[in-house]
Amino acid sequence: MVAQEVEKEPEETVEVKTDFGPPHYEIMLHPIIKKNYGKWKYHEVVRPGVIKRVAESGDVLYVVRFGSPRLLSIYTVRDICDIADKYSDGYLRFTSRNNVEFFLTDPDKIEPLIKEVQEKLGFPCGGTWDATKGEYGLTNIVHTQGWVHCHTPATDASGIVKSVMDELYDYFTDHKLPALCRISLACCANMCGAVHASDISMVGVHRKIPRIDDDAVRRTCEIPSTVAACPTGALKPDMKRKTVILDKDKCMYCGNCYTMCPGMPIFNPENDGVAILVGGKISDARYPPQLSKVVVPWLPNNPPRWPEVVQTVKKILETWATHAEKYERIAEWVHRIGWERFFELTGLEFTEKLIDDYKRTPYIYASYRASAAFRW
Amino acid sequence: MVAQEVEKEPEETVEVKTDFGPPHYEIMLHPIIKKNYGKWKYHEVVRPGVIKRVAESGDVLYVVRFGSPRLLSIYTVRDICDIADKYSDGYLRFTSRNNVEFFLTDPDKIEPLIKEVQEKLGFPCGGTWDATKGEYGLTNIVHTQGWVHCHTPATDASGIVKSVMDELYDYFTDHKLPALCRISLACCANMCGAVHASDISMVGVHRKIPRIDDDAVRRTCEIPSTVAACPTGALKPDMKRKTVILDKDKCMYCGNCYTMCPGMPIFNPENDGVAILVGGKISDARYPPQLSKVVVPWLPNNPPRWPEVVQTVKKILETWATHAEKYERIAEWVHRIGWERFFELTGLEFTEKLIDDYKRTPYIYASYRASAAFRW
Amino acid sequence: MADVELPETPLLDELEKGPWPSFIKEIKRAAIEQEKAMKAGKKIKLPGAAKGLLKVLELAYEEKRTHWKHGGIVSVIGYGGGVIGRYCDLEDKVPEVWHFHTMRINMPAGWFYQTKALRAICDAWEKWGSGLTNFHGSTGDIILLGTRTEYLQPMTNALAYLDKLYGSPAPFDIGGSGSDLRTPSACMGPALCEFACYDTLKACYEFTMRYQNELHRPMWPYKFKIKCSGCPNDCVAAKARSDFAIIGTWKDEIQIDQEAVREYAKVIDIEKQVVKKCPTGAISWDGKELKIDNRECIRCMHCINVMPKALKPGKERGATILIGGKAPFVDGAIIGWVAVPFIPADELIEKCCEMLEAIWEWWDEEGKFRERVGELIWRKGMDEFLKVIGQKADVRMVYAPRNNPFIFWRELQE
Amino acid sequence: MADVELPETPLLDELEKGPWPSFIKEIKRAAIEQEKAMKAGKKIKLPGAAKGLLKVLELAYEEKRTHWKHGGIVSVIGYGGGVIGRYCDLEDKVPEVWHFHTMRINMPAGWFYQTKALRAICDAWEKWGSGLTNFHGSTGDIILLGTRTEYLQPMTNALAYLDKLYGSPAPFDIGGSGSDLRTPSACMGPALCEFACYDTLKACYEFTMRYQNELHRPMWPYKFKIKCSGCPNDCVAAKARSDFAIIGTWKDEIQIDQEAVREYAKVIDIEKQVVKKCPTGAISWDGKELKIDNRECIRCMHCINVMPKALKPGKERGATILIGGKAPFVDGAIIGWVAVPFIPADELIEKCCEMLEAIWEWWDEEGKFRERVGELIWRKGMDEFLKVIGQKADVRMVYAPRNNPFIFWRELQE
Numbered sequence A, B: 001m002v003a004q005e006v007e008k009e010p011e012e013t014v015e016v017k018t019d020f021g022p023p024h025y026e027i028m029l030h031p032i033i034k035k036n037y038g039k040w041k042y043h044e045v046v047r048p049g050v051i052k053r054v055a056e057s058g059d060v061l062y063v064v065r066f067g068s069p070r071l072l073s074i075y076t077v078r079d080i081c082d083i084a085d086k087y088s089d090g091y092l093r094f095t096s097r098n099n100v101e102f103f104l105t106d107p108d109k110i111e112p113l114i115k116e117v118q119e120k121l122g123f124p125c126g127g128t129w130d131a132t133k134g135e136y137g138l139t140n141i142v143h144t145q146g147w148v149h150c151h152t153p154a155t156d157a158s159g160i161v162k163s164v165m166d167e168l169y170d171y172f173t174d175h176k177l178p179a180l181c182r183i184s185l186a187c188c189a190n191m192c193g194a195v196h197a198s199d200i201s202m203v204g205v206h207r208k209i210p211r212i213d214d215d216a217v218r219r220t221c222e223i224p225s226t227v228a229a230c231p232t233g234a235l236k237p238d239m240k241r242k243t244v245i246l247d248k249d250k251c252m253y254c255g256n257c258y259t260m261c262p263g264m265p266i267f268n269p270e271n272d273g274v275a276i277l278v279g280g281k282i283s284d285a286r287y288p289p290q291l292s293k294v295v296v297p298w299l300p301n302n303p304p305r306w307p308e309v310v311q312t313v314k315k316i317l318e319t320w321a322t323h324a325e326k327y328e329r330i331a332e333w334v335h336r337i338g339w340e341r342f343f344e345l346t347g348l349e350f351t352e353k354l355i356d357d358y359k360r361t362p363y364i365y366a367s368y369r370a371s372a373a374f375r376w
Numbered sequence C, D: 001m002a003d004v005e006l007p008e009t010p011l012l013d014e015l016e017k018g019p020w021p022s023f024i025k026e027i028k029r030a031a032i033e034q035e036k037a038m039k040a041g042k043k044i045k046l047p048g049a050a051k052g053l054l055k056v057l058e059l060a061y062e063e064k065r066t067h068w069k070h071g072g073i074v075s076v077i078g079y080g081g082g083v084i085g086r087y088c089d090l091e092d093k094v095p096e097v098w099h100f101h102t103m104r105i106n107m108p109a110g111w112f113y114q115t116k117a118l119r120a121i122c123d124a125w126e127k128w129g130s131g132l133t134n135f136h137g138s139t140g141d142i143i144l145l146g147t148r149t150e151y152l153q154p155m156t157n158a159l160a161y162l163d164k165l166y167g168s169p170a171p172f173d174i175g176g177s178g179s180d181l182r183t184p185s186a187c188m189g190p191a192l193c194e195f196a197c198y199d200t201l202k203a204c205y206e207f208t209m210r211y212q213n214e215l216h217r218p219m220w221p222y223k224f225k226i227k228c229s230g231c232p233n234d235c236v237a238a239k240a241r242s243d244f245a246i247i248g249t250w251k252d253e254i255q256i257d258q259e260a261v262r263e264y265a266k267v268i269d270i271e272k273q274v275v276k277k278c279p280t281g282a283i284s285w286d287g288k289e290l291k292i293d294n295r296e297c298i299r300c301m302h303c304i305n306v307m308p309k310a311l312k313p314g315k316e317r318g319a320t321i322l323i324g325g326k327a328p329f330v331d332g333a334i335i336g337w338v339a340v341p342f343i344p345a346d347e348l349i350e351k352c353c354e355m356l357e358a359i360w361e362w363w364d365e366e367g368k369f370r371e372r373v374g375e376l377i378w379r380k381g382m383d384e385f386l387k388v389i390g391q392k393a394d395v396r397m398v399y400a401p402r403n404n405p406f407i408f409w410r411e412l413q414e
Ligand code: SRM
Pocket: B043, B045, B051, B094, B095, B096, B097, B098, B099, B127, B128, B129, B130, B131, B139, B140, B142, B179, B180, B182, B194, B197, B198, B199, B280, B281, B282, B283, B284, B285, B327, B329, C110, C186, C187, C188, C189, C192, C193, C194, C195, C233, C234, C235, C236, C237, C305, C308
């Protein structure tokens, strides 16, 4: 044995194996879940964060939900596992909005579990809603990478989310809202997440044209695909100089060119910021799915806690919560009261920036009010 | 005086006078109208075709409405004038849908007037509606020139209108409909009229590409504007041959190029025909204005009486009339029952041709159903 | 009438049957009576035109196609529009209608007439034209259907001196066609209707008179239409059929006569016909009193329409301006959208004129050939348009705000 | 923890305050614990990565900008996707995270785990990576945040032999990235939810397994996402976030347990909460019996959501396929629209596979670079798309028919 051979890790010597796919989900199911798979009868919300699920077999399972920061160190994941081993027979799941769920068969363990999670992990129990009563909790914010990992963000993700959730914490742990309200955040217009169809969303936006570094463009970019990436036709190839030319009157700072080409960075500390959208919806319940609509075109990036963004989101949420009927999501509420009233009640300003002029989007015209009917 | 001078008509010797404008409307107002201008208090529908208007002054005027074919010989116009002189103090008006109205102060003259008009002119009394009762008559069909005068029609106008109105005559003379229903016809996609926003409309459509007569194009057409007229980019200039080239896969036979250029006639006797649209609406009453939607992509040109078109329009009208609630115009009715039911009840076929794919139109996407919610 | 011979038109004859008044009968009548009049010694410059039309039309019905050709440029002295040139492709067969140009005559606002005026038009057209008309064309003009190039000017003069030559109470002028201001039109408004929120006839007349030059001399990228409706019922279809729609409305509270409501309650079901049909649920009715929450009311007119004796638009009246309405070419059919939510009635005409002039200047500068103003706005953005008309953005201009964050920040670019 | 020194991060420290769990605490914890573990003799290949991240992030917070650069091409043997390359522009200052690539690991359908599996992943990532993760990424993958190029392959191998090397109940494979099939995801469906109209987990798993090649080797014009929701509530936001959304639904009648309805009536206001909220007015309730007019029901789920004990989707179950959902680039954000109104549950997986394969072939052929399938359909027309998937047009595919008569009659052109 030579020294070098000793150094090789097992992972460096195994044969490469591909395309075997993810673990089969069945392996991962708690025995009660496996047994009652497809045979659940109904559920009841016991308290915020705790859903009692009753199977046709009579089996009962308590699903207990906790908020998570999504960005987890493996040490916290191990803590979560410890808790799952202790309370949940070694099984757990994450929800589609990044919450953690444990499965309990003994209702007496619910309170100890909640206490232990809060103490060990600091994760709050909640994020659920009770449709029967029409009482809703706020759940976790779906979000993206931001300054933690991505190269194209116009703002951070986790920092704003943390700041907003700190402020809205009680809505998570309690059922104080009249209807479902989904908040999302994306750090750039790529909108990794459902920002384009959420009740309230935040999206990082630029407000200045990209800076073209001709050298870098020449070195690192495929010019035709960069030009093609521009939705407004603001870019033209400059064949001679092997770079691109930007028509600044056409550019709306979407950053799609930068996604394609590192040679034209668009970030700009003072002018980047956050736009707020509202009224998106995905479920078919009562009212058809809707795209989110921009109600604040820009708020400053003000780290570490983005107070302007936090307060605007809170203001919208609470205005809605005060005025909406049971089950009335923001889209439905606005449909009833009119956008006139939305702006009046929230105190937000309607400006020409909120009138659609994105020609690629096929909805532009449908957004113009072809009617003399409106409220004052 | 030489012979030639004697021949000159006065119209040939007067000095040309321009830009003096139409007669002032005041000259044309019946004295009672002039007196009570802007001071009408209310109206009541006395019977189909007769509206009683009461002024704040206490004055009462009976407005009696008659259907007209719109295309009038001056001899008929003179007859109309005779009647107006006899009953209406020498005043009359036409409505925005080409009906004729007389003004009576004496209610006892209503019946004699109706009788005389029917006898002398054959114009039926009707075309009104009674919003208070929620009982509606059908009014005249707004239409265009067709084969009588225009160069671009895909069908005739007056002939179809006559055929349809013959069939729907009783709806004109009576108040048998649940709500307002406006029918329009345009003989080509230029849609001279409100075909794009009527409860039921008929529009002449082509189904074959234009025939390019290169010689004629060279002789008579401005090539750049012809090319620019094509909404789908199907036309390209052929610089060398001084004509245009047509990409038949892109052409949707709109005829806009022919409007610009006589050198590319598009009419085609066997393939031209009539599309039927429904659900347009203009008033703001209850429900916002709507564009009409195509429900039959094509029916044959079958002169002189277009039975397929007539029967389809009648079927739609009567299906709606049977099922709609009071005040519910076609758009509102369909909104309530769903397009699924509309096609089921009318027996019309929904095909891929009815799914929007006109890219220039900014509504295309808004028409796609972004929801799993529908009826069976 | 037996002494006048008509061409054989078996297909057209089918359209004389049935109860609805027949346009074929009208054409035949013109053919017969004009010939008779001529025989009786009247001056008829275009004999046989209506007969010719019958022949052409019968052939069209046989062959299922039009026989009319592009018109080329025909016009009258001093004007660029108002005449639609039209030629027949059957020159040899039916020379009577080889030329068959249409004249568009500017009607009086609201389509009100004295018989004297109509008779005068008939007399002039009997002499100089086919004797066929449309009352009215769908833009609103009186349409004189079919004459020869050489009679256009005399007929125009006949109309210009219709008072002197034919005893009309006033002369008539030519309407619009081509890339100009088209003949504005208006609902009957205050003349007959209790709902009118501004004087539609006056507005229509004022625009027409002030913009005679724009109306008569095509010089824009494309046509431009103005229509005036006195209330949101929109009885001239302005929203859909005009680039610039003036829709009467009000800002304050609907006027209610409770006594009259109670009268209506005796004959109609107020709950069902009014309360339930209010789109915003702004109305309540307890059997005695009708209450309207005017903050919720969107001025749709429904309740007023049903109970005209009891309800009236408020007192603070004016109009909403909708911009861009048009037929489907090229960017698709458009129902106009809100450009100005409210202009008080007493400022209306002046404000509209200011706006119109600003719009035309901009459109003239920026518009492409055959680009309607709505399409231009769409291409350029409401942002720019609002600057042109000097308006601030208002949420009432949209059904909903934009759904994308692709916003121009022009003011930040150096 | 006092023995581990962290960089000064006054701005980030602010984000440790407040009740919501802090991601900054997580990063700090990784920094501290990994260093401690290393000191305790554990094999740690990438010491200081979390600490490096803190430095970079603090700077980002100071300067209000990212310090991450484009990634270039980094990948593992046999695969084209699954790794997001990432470099830091502060190479000199913070060499620890100069490389900071992300690995996307295909999660089990429905995000269900045994702790054994999770622990194994943690152990491997403690060794080969930053010790930082996302549970989960917003497509659904397990995200392993940050490692160096040379550790990508060993970490991939660690996962591939996670059972053998780390005691996991099963190995884990890489997820999608780039222009490939992205990791499909599914709501918990039949595992926990009584509303599931088809087996979402099975469908998700089947697609994933059948299309391993498409998932691992980017070769399309752009990305393609599949998401499975068991009912129209759509708890994985499939309609908005996937090109191919499978939404469970039913065709027959809602199942009603009247006794249970009466139980609910004791605690909730059925008239107000259910009857009034039904979008089509399909429900009535007389205090004893709940009646649903299933011809009017559009299967929106509302009534079932409110009374899960009493109401259930019908027995004829299956799914609606919506196509084209995506984020705003380039043609605007799209919520997917109906491509197939109903596929019975027992045919679902096979039918979907047939369709998927046909769609991919067509898109591969016709799609432009970076053109999502929804955009392609829009460019080409639903007509052509329906032929591709072998479906007939159905009115349920649209909110309304087209508003223009500009219809292609391709079959008539020679
Ligand atoms: C005479 C005319 C105006 C004119 O200046 O010529 C007119 C006259 C009246 N309209 Fe109108 N409308 C006239 C064309 C229109 C149009 C335009 C069109 O049809 O092209 C519309 C818009 C149609 C649309 O929305 O697509 C129109 C939409 C209405 C409405 C809205 C009804 C609704 O439920 O949507 C009302 C209100 C009502 O009566 O219900 C209305 C109400 C009225 C009233 C009751 C107003 C009044 O107080 O006098 C008038 C008589 C009612 C009747 O005939 O029974 N008028 N009305 C037009 C008659 C045309 C005809 O000969 O039939």
